[in-house]
Amino acid sequence: MQTRGSISVIEVDSPPVNALSRDVRAGVSSAVVAANEDPDVVALVITCAGRTWMAGADIKEFGGPPLEPTFTRMIGVLDGSVKPIVAAVHGTALGGGLELALACHHRVAATGTVLGSPEIKLGLLPGAGGTQRLPRLIGPVAALDLILTARNVAADEALALGLVDAVVPSDELRRAAIATALEVAASGQPVRRVRDLSERIAPDAVPADLFTEARMNLSRSTPDLLAPQYCIRCVEAAVTMPFDDGVALERELFYELVDTSQSRALRHVFAAERRVKRPPGESASARDVQAVGVVGAGTMGSGIAMALADAGYRVHLVDSDRGALERSDTSAAARYQRMVGRGELSEAAARARRDSIGRSEELVSLRACDVVIEAVVERSDVKKALLRQVDEVLGADAIIASNTSTLDLDDLASVIGDPSRVIGLHFFSPAHIMTLVEVVRGRHTSPDALATALDMCRRMNKTGVVVGVCPGFVGNRMLLRRTAAADALLLQGAMPWEIDAALVSFGFKMGPYQMSDLIGLDVLWNRETTSSATIREVLCEQGRFGQKAGAGFYDYAESRRGAPSEQVADIVRGFARRSGQTQRAFGPDEIVDRLMAALVNEGAKLLDEGIATRGSDIDVVWVHGYGFPRHRGGPMFFADERGLDRMLASVEELGIPEQEPAPLLTRLVSEGGRLATYEPGVPSSG
Ligand code: T1G
Numbered sequence: 001m002q003t004r005g006s007i008s009v010i011e012v013d014s015p016p017v018n019a020l021s022r023d024v025r026a027g028v029s030s031a032v033v034a035a036n037e038d039p040d041v042v043a044l045v046i047t048c049a050g051r052t053w054m055a056g057a058d059i060k061e062f063g064g065p066p067l068e069p070t071f072t073r074m075i076g077v078l079d080g081s082v083k084p085i086v087a088a089v090h091g092t093a094l095g096g097g098l099e100l101a102l103a104c105h106h107r108v109a110a111t112g113t114v115l116g117s118p119e120i121k122l123g124l125l126p127g128a129g130g131t132q133r134l135p136r137l138i139g140p141v142a143a144l145d146l147i148l149t150a151r152n153v154a155a156d157e158a159l160a161l162g163l164v165d166a167v168v169p170s171d172e173l174r175r176a177a178i179a180t181a182l183e184v185a186a187s188g189q190p191v192r193r194v195r196d197l198s199e200r201i202a203p204d205a206v207p208a209d210l211f212t213e214a215r216m217n218l219s220r221s222t223p224d225l226l227a228p229q230y231c232i233r234c235v236e237a238a239v240t241m242p243f244d245d246g247v248a249l250e251r252e253l254f255y256e257l258v259d260t261s262q263s264r265a266l267r268h269v270f271a272a273e274r275r276v277k278r279p280p281g282e283s284a285s286a287r288d289v290q291a292v293g294v295v296g297a298g299t300m301g302s303g304i305a306m307a308l309a310d311a312g313y314r315v316h317l318v319d320s321d322r323g324a325l326e327r328s329d330t331s332a333a334a335r336y337q338r339m340v341g342r343g344e345l346s347e348a349a350a351r352a353r354r355d356s357i358g359r360s361e362e363l364v365s366l367r368a369c370d371v372v373i374e375a376v377v378e379r380s381d382v383k384k385a386l387l388r389q390v391d392e393v394l395g396a397d398a399i400i401a402s403n404t405s406t407l408d409l410d411d412l413a414s415v416i417g418d419p420s421r422v423i424g425l426h427f428f429s430p431a432h433i434m435t436l437v438e439v440v441r442g443r444h445t446s447p448d449a450l451a452t453a454l455d456m457c458r459r460m461n462k463t464g465v466v467v468g469v470c471p472g473f474v475g476n477r478m479l480l481r482r483t484a485a486a487d488a489l490l491l492q493g494a495m496p497w498e499i500d501a502a503l504v505s506f507g508f509k510m511g512p513y514q515m516s517d518l519i520g521l522d523v524l525w526n527r528e529t530t531s532s533a534t535i536r537e538v539l540c541e542q543g544r545f546g547q548k549a550g551a552g553f554y555d556y557a558e559s560r561r562g563a564p565s566e567q568v569a570d571i572v573r574g575f576a577r578r579s580g581q582t583q584r585a586f587g588p589d590e591i592v593d594r595l596m597a598a599l600v601n602e603g604a605k606l607l608d609e610g611i612a613t614r615g616s617d618i619d620v621v622w623v624h625g626y627g628f629p630r631h632r633g634g635p636m637f638f639a640d641e642r643g644l645d646r647m648l649a650s651v652e653e654l655g656i657p658e659q660e661p662a663p664l665l666t667r668l669v670s671e672g673g674r675l676a677t678y679e680p681g682v683p684s685s686g
Helices: 022-037 071-079 096-103 130-138 140-149 155-161 170-187 210-221 226-240 243-258 261-275 299-310 322-341 347-355 380-393 409-413 447-459 475-490 496-506 512-519 535-541 566-579 588-608 615-625 635-642 644-654 663-671
Strands: 002-004 007-012 043-048 085-089 092-094 106-110 114-116 166-168 291-295 314-318 357-360 371-374 399-402 422-427 436-440 463-467
Touching (some): 007 022, 022 043, 043 170, 071 096, 085 170, 092 096, 106 170, 130 140, 140 210, 210 226, 261 615, 261 635, 299 347, 347 357, 422 447, 496 512, 588 615, 588 663
Parallel strands (some): 291 314, 314 357, 371 399
Antiparallel strands (some): 422 436
16 A cells, blocks of 8 residues: 555555455455545555456355455445545456445546456355445446346446446556546545445336346246346345345355355366366476468368467368368358357458468468368378378478377377377367367377467367377267266166256256257268167167257157157167166156266276376366356266265166276275365375
C-alpha cells in the first residue's frame, strides 16, 4: 500500500493470478482499514500487479476449513469504508475478484479486460455477495445470464451493462483510477455502495416470469446440476429479500455446494486440466513451429488441417487423391462460411484461414515444414511406406507425428532414420472440434519433440495428455474394456437400451450401443470372416449397421433417436440363453458400477504400466475425449467417490478373463489410497 497525495493505492501482488487466498484477503482488509484510519487519505484505489486482477477465490482453499479473514469479513470491511474505493481492473476479473470489485464504489477497467462469474463451472455459486450485488448493479436478467452461462464479458459490454464505470487504455489505468478517486472524494458525496442500489431490482423492473423460465430452461438443459438451481434461488432472493438476508442465504447455499461431490468433481477436473500441462520430469522448451504438414485429406486429416489453421499455422495438406483435396477444401470453405454467418469470423478472416491451408499431391511440398502429421488409413504397411518417404523429404530437425489410434508407434518409428523426432498425436473426430489429443511418447521420442507437441496442443486450444505406447493408448484401451463389460451384461439379462439409459442418466450424452449405431457396426466388421459368433456379427449379417442403415441395436424408422428393437431383443436373448449364464434384471446403478469398474480397472493397469502418468490425466482423457460428464470428475475420481472397494467388487463380478483386478486397485483398496490423485512414485493422499 502506498499513498499518492491523498489517495491510498493498494496493490495486490500474488502471482500467478492474484487469487484471493487468505493472505491476500488479510492484506486487502488491513490496508483498507488503515487507509480509512489515515486522516490524510481521502479515497482508495485497489489494483493488481502482474497479468491480471484477482481471478477469483483461491480454488486450492476449497474443501478445507474456512480461513480467516473469510470473504464475508473482507467484503464487510470494504462495505464499511466511509472513503470511496475505486477498483482498477485488468486481465481476467473473475468470481471472487469480480465480487471484490462490486464491493468497491467505482470500477475502472483497462481495455481488453474480461469480467465474469464462472463459479458454476466449479459447481459453486458467487459466494462473496455477487448474487446480491450483480442484480442491483446490472439488473437480475443480465446478472442471471452472467451467472448461469459463466460467460466472460469484454470491457465494452461491461461498460454498456453498467458493470464498470469507465474503460481506459491499459497504460492509463492507474492514473485514471486515481483521478476518479480524487474526483469522487472532492464531490463530497457519500460513498455509492452497490448494496444500496434498488432501482434495478424494483418489482416493476423485473420480468414476472424471469425465475420460472430460468428454472424451466435448466430442467431441460442440465437437470442434474445443483449449482445453477442454487444460483437462481440466490438471484431471486436479491429481488425478494433485504440485502443481508440474501447474503445469508447465499452463504448458506455456498457452503452446501462446496461439499457436494459435483463441486469436488469439477474442481478436480479444473486442477487436472492444469496438471496435464506439466508432464512429470519434462522441462525441455518447445521449438518454434510455423509450418505444419498433414498427409491424408480424409476426415481426420482435413479436421487436423483446420485445427492447425485455426491456431494460425501455415498448413500444407498433401494427398495423392486430388478429389480428396478438393472435398476437404469444400468442407473447410463451408465451415468458415458458417462461422462468418454466426459472426465468429469476418469474410476476410475466413478467406485468410482457408488460404492458410495449401493443398498438393506432392510430398516434396512438405520440405519446409517444421512438423508433419500423417493421418492416412490405419494400416501399418501403408503408414510405414509413407513415413519412409516423408523422412527423405523433410529436414533433419523436423518432427514427424502420427495420428494413429491403435498402431504401435515405436514400430512405425522404426522406419525413420532418427526415431527421436517421432511422436504420436492422436486426435479425436471431428479433429477441429474435439479438445483432446493423446500425445504419445515413443521409446525414443526426444523431450523437445514432446514439449513442441504439447505447445502445439496449447496453441490449438486442445488439451494434450501425454501417454505411453500400447494398443489403443489410454482412451481406446479403456473403451474396449467397457464395451466388453457391456456386452457381458447382455449375456446376463440386460438389454442394450437399458445399458444406454443407465449411462445417459449418469450424464453421458449417449451409451455404448447408441455410440455403435452412430459410428456404424460395420466399421469393425469383417464380411469375409463373419460367422454369427457375436451379437454384433449377427446384426451386421442382417444389414443392421446402425443409424446409416436405419437399424442397428435400435430401429430408426420412426426417429433419429432410435427405438428399442424386438428383433434385437430376440437376438440378445438367444445369445444369453446359449451362454448358459443366469439371466436377471440389472438396475441402472449396478450397470453403471459394472461399466465404471471395467474402465477404472483398466485405468489402474495403465498407471501400473506407466502408460498413463497420473490418475487425473486419465480423467482428463475421458472428460475431453469420451464425453465423461465433467460433474462426475472422470472415471478415477468417480471410483474414489463411489469407493474403491465397491469398484473392486464390481470388477470381480465382471467375470471377464482379461479383466482380472489390477494390482494397483487391490493395493489402493487395502491402503485406503485414491486413484484420482495417484501418481507413480508420488505418495498417494488417502
Ligand atoms: N485459484 C487458485 N489458483 C488459480 C486460480 C484460482 N482461482 N485460477 C488460476 N489458478 C492457477 C492455475 O492453477 C495455474 O497454476 C495458474 O494459476 C495459471 O492458470 C468466492 C467461489 C484465470 C482465466 O473459476 O479460469 O471465486 O498450474 O493455467 O490459461 O464467489 O486460470 O501454473 O500451478 O489456467 O492463462 C472463480 C479460474 C473461483 C477462475 C487464467 N474463478 N481460473 O487462465 O492460466 S471460485 C475461476 C481460470 C470463486 C467466489 C467464488 C484461468 C484464468 P499452475 P491457467 P490461463
